[in-house]
Amino acid sequence: MPATRSRRAPRPASRSRWSRSEDLVPRRRSSRADVPRRAACRAGVGGCGRSRHHQRLYITGGSAGQPYNQKFVELYNPTSEAVDISEWSLQYRAATNSAPFSVNTKYDLDGIIQPGKHFLVAGNSNGSPPVGAPLPTPDQVTTLAPAAGGGTPGARGSTELIPALTGDLTGTRASDNSIVDLIGFGTSNTYETAVAPAPGATSVRKSINRAGFADTDNNAVDFTLSETDAVTPQNCGATCVLPLPPPINGPIAQIQGDGPKSPQRRGQATTRGVVTAVYKTGGFSGAYIQSPGTGGAVDLATHTASDGIFVFGSAFAAAVDTGTYVEVTGKVVEFGGMTELTAPDLDGP
Structure with a gap:
């Protein structure tokens, strides 16, 4: 919450x-320099979560015809060491907002991502009642509710709010603000190099996926839309409980x-x-x-x-x-x- x-x-x-x-x-x-600053994160259209890399973002969960009934963000740890995310936060800002990120859309993370494991952060549902199958048991449940047309989820290596940043956040602009990873998709005004694609409508049954664990600091290159109905959330389970x-x-x-x-x-x-x-x-x-x-x-x-x-x-x-x-x-x-x-x-x- x-x-x-x-x-x-x-x-x-x-x-x-x-x-x-x-x-x-x-x-x-x-020094925290020896702690991996990024671990892959998958985002399935319906939610987005960060802690190392966004691997999949799913934003349209619960809408009519969707395969799953909740939005989610999936975080992935590609390193050889466990990643403690208990001091991190997942934050979200609407696509055209230029103010600081809000406490109302900040979710303090709680867990540890084991090497090669996925951490599933569930969000809200678009449907009432929600449509689709339940997610695998989420590793954390939030009220995250990204929009299908665009938005800006970001992971910060602290629980402090991300400040009022816009535009390209690659390089020192991100590191100086403890931003571990950030995705601007669709109509977002904040991104790494260029925006990632967005589903665009709640009827689109696709997730935003990181392409082969790539991290070039270019959202447009690193993320693609999945095939229709090819949304595959993965959780971690008991091994990721701190x-x-x-x-x-x-x-x-x-x-x-x-x-x-x-x-x-x-x-x-x-x-x-x-x-x-x-x-x-x-x-x-x-x-x-x-x-x-x-x-x-x-x-x-x-x-x-x-x-x-x-x-x-x-x-x-x-x-x-x-x-x-x-x-x-x-x-x-x-x-x-x-x-x-x-x-x-x-x-x-």
Whole structure:
């Protein structure tokens, strides 16, 4: 379903902006350049989804005479490594819209695509009641509803909204905005080099398919329409479900871990700390907390886990001040390369 979390400014990352002399120890983050930036995605006319490459897009699902009753996007991982998409989002914008992508058509992805597997993202149906056979069990269900004449689905390597970009997004325009892949089809004003073909009408029983896993950054070359009724959705199933870690109750360093991402991400965690900086206004909507007695001069060769964490929540920020000791329970997520707690429940000293 659409994410309800609004876009916000990046977290302050400079240590000079933290308000205590016992500054937080930054977590060591490995480069993400070693993670494959693209994995193929198939789009069957009726929906579109991204996470590596759009392999098939199906936009006309559920209309009279259609082979399937839902739109879908199929993502494919052609690499030799599993691709974690739990921090990614699938976003969609109407063909001639030039505004930023909307939170109402942004779908935060949840899963992991195994090598050589397809991840099936189901969308809405054109019919009421829908016409056609049910899809294979989707790996994720959304309300995605692309139009048959044209549109712009895009996959971003974060849950932030794609900004107000139009025209050709190849090269740095895409990479600078964390856009992993984007398809402009039909009448879309946003694309890679040139637009891909569109079914054009809900009566057309075809999907938009990537041609032989090609990725030349040219939508017109990389995508073709399938033969009539040759729409073949594929799902991944249990192997693409990302396990949810059990809740933990411990110090901030346990939540942070010593790797590039928290070992507790997506799970619940309870921890305690002293508020070191609060952002009640300005878009950050949260506060940093730090384990008491930590900070100061540390040896980063041995001190590999941070003792501080950002807690995101406007109600939390409004309820605390610098120096407040708190106990917080929230969901562990990765945002902008940093670990944070969201949807926090707050207890006092």
